[in-house]
Amino acid sequence: MVPSAQLRIFLLFGLLVPACATPVALAPIPALDAPSPSPPGDWPAQERLAWWEKMVDRLSPADAAEARLCMGSINLELKNGRLARNYFRMALENDLSIKEASQARLGIAKAWLLEGQVELALPYLEDAIPHLAGPPLEEGRYLVAWASGKEITGPVESSIVARLSPFMSGLRPVSAFHSPTLGMKVDVARASWTPLNMRGNHETMARPFRITIHHSAEPLHGTRMSDSLRKVRNIQKAHRDKGWAGIGYHFLIDRGGRVIEGRPLAIQGAHAGDSEMNRGNIGICLLGNFQTQPDRGSAYIQPQSPSSFQLAALKGLLDRLRKQFSIQGKSVFAHLELKGTLCPGPELDAWVRFYRSRS
Numbered sequence: 552m553v554p555s556a557q558l559r560i561f562l563l564f565g566l567l568v569p570a571c572a573t574p575v576a577l578a579p580i581p582a583l584d585a586p587s588p589s590p591p592g593d594w595p596a597q598e599r600l601a602w603w604e605k606m607v608d609r610l611s612p613a614d615a616a617e618a619r620l621c622m623g624s625i626n627l628e629l630k631n632g633r634l635a636r637n638y639f640r641m642a643l644e645n646d647l648s649i650k651e652a653s654q655a656r657l658g659i660a661k662a663w664l665l666e667g668q669v670e671l672a673l674p675y676l677e678d679a680i681p682h683l684a685g686p687p688l689e690e691g692r693y694l695v696a697w698a699s700g701k702e703i704t705g706p707v708e709s710s711i712v713a714r715l716s717p718f719m720s721g722l723r724p725v726s727a728f729h730s731p732t733l734g735m736k737v738d739v740a741r742a743s744w745t746p747l748n749m750r751g752n753h754e755t756m757a758r759p760f761r762i763t764i765h766h767s768a769e770p771l772h773g774t775r776m777s778d779s780l781r782k783v784r785n786i787q788k789a790h791r792d793k794g795w796a797g798i799g800y801h802f803l804i805d806r807g808g809r810v811i812e813g814r815p816l817a818i819q820g821a822h823a824g825d826s827e828m829n830r831g832n833i834g835i836c837l838l839g840n841f842q843t844q845p846d847r848g849s850a851y852i853q854p855q856s857p858s859s860f861q862l863a864a865l866k867g868l869l870d871r872l873r874k875q876f877s878i879q880g881k882s883v884f885a886h887l888e889l890k891g892t893l894c895p896g897p898e899l900d901a902w903v904r905f906y907r908s909r910s
Contacts, residue, residue: 589621600625616645623658630717632665653682657691664694664718667747669784673698690715697743719746736871737802738809744780745787745798753796754819757831761882762872763823764865764903765836766857766895770850771806774860779805782838783813795821800836802868808860810868824890833872837861841896857899866906873910880910 590602600622607618623638639658647655656679663672676695683691693711697719719742771782782805787798796814799821803811813836814820822834837857844851857865869883885903886894895903 596625596628600629612645616642616647617651620651620655620658623655623662627658627661627665627717630665632662635659635662635665649682650684653679654687657683657687660691660694660698661718664698664746667745669698669746686714694718736810737812739776739780739811741812741815744783744811747787747791747797749815749818750791750796752794753821754826756817756819759816759833759872759876760831760878761884762833762835762869762878763884763886763889764895764899765800765822765834765886766841766899767803767836767838768840768842768844768894769838770840770855771838772855774805774807776805776807776809779807779809779811779838783811786836790821800834802834803836803838804861804864804868805838806858806861808858808864810864823886828889835865835868837865837895837899841899842893854896854898857902862902865902869906880907883907883910 588606590599592599594602603618603622603625607615607622610618619638619642623635623642626632626635626638636659639655639662642655643652656675660672660675660679663669663675673695676691676698680688680691680695689711693715767782767786769782769785771778783798783803786800786803790799791797796818798813800813801816801820803813805811814834816833819826820829820832820834822836823829823832839855839857839861840851841854841857843854872878873880873883883903883906885900886892887900
């Protein structure tokens with residue numbers, strides 16, 4: 552009986568031990584989707600773009616959206632703003648993450664900036680910034696500050712300048728700037744407020760021998776840089792809409808006394824009336840409305856006075872220009888002295904005449 556009992560115990564353990572020793576089968580791990588393929592990063596832009604164009608229709612909707620983000624970025628490299636915008640917009644039509652959607656909006660903004668459309672770029676920049684991070688956030692912050700005319704404080708890193716220069720025609724902080732062509736100080740360089748180059752329909756400036764003073768004829772009450780540069784861009788748009796090469800004035804002075812570089816001085820201005828009057832004539836415009844214009848509405852009934860900052864800056868600029876180009880005091884005019892106009896209003900006209908009498 553004992554052996555039988557031992558046999559039963561042996562058989563029982565023989566059944567149990569293999570069950571304990573055998574590993575329990577685990578549930579299979581779901582296979583991860585293979586990462587989307589990408590062309591080698593060292594390929595030329597055109598070859599990478601062609602690779603994506605062949606591949607994009609074979610991808611899942613999510614991967615196709617990411618592919619179109621890549622295609623938009625490559626078109627930015629190629630400076631093709633229209634195609635870049637198309638690809639970024641196609642990507643936005645799919646289910647992108649918040650971060651990816653923000654990158655698409657940043658791309659659309661850059662595409663508009665490539666074409667000089669600052670006003671169209673700004674809303675996309677403002678929408679993108681809250682959800683960006685890292686280098687794209689740095690780029691977005693600089694771009695939105697520049698596009699809205701705000702001061703860019705602190706140094707601008709050279710890496711950011713290199714990345715953004717195609718979209719800003721030479722980014723530099725809005726700060727004091729010495730123009731190598733003028734040998735004088737201005738407060739805001741042209742490249743700090745516009746990415747637009749002058750059109751080809753202009754004449755080379757003769758050696759300057761006279762100066763004409765204007766007002767912008769549009770009310771401006773604040774001294775914020777953003778407000779001033781928005782007015783300057785509006786003037787540029789109005790002048791370009793007339794078919795001109797660009798903004799007609801060589802310098803503009805805001806209510807805070809900042810001297811803003813307008814049309815390059817190497818190019819003849821478009822401000823005094825006709826080609827002959829503009830020849831050798833430096834145009835300076837003070838921002839503000841110094842002449843009553845009741846026919847334009849209630850905002851234009853009460854004229855402004857030039858601010859003390861503007862007049863101090865105007866005198867300093869006139870003195871520097873006259874010294875630089877040996878211009879006589881008798882050759883400084885108010886616009887109305889050269890053309891049948893009320894510009895620059897009676898108060899500024901009187902100031903110009905007084906300046907001329909003391910020169």
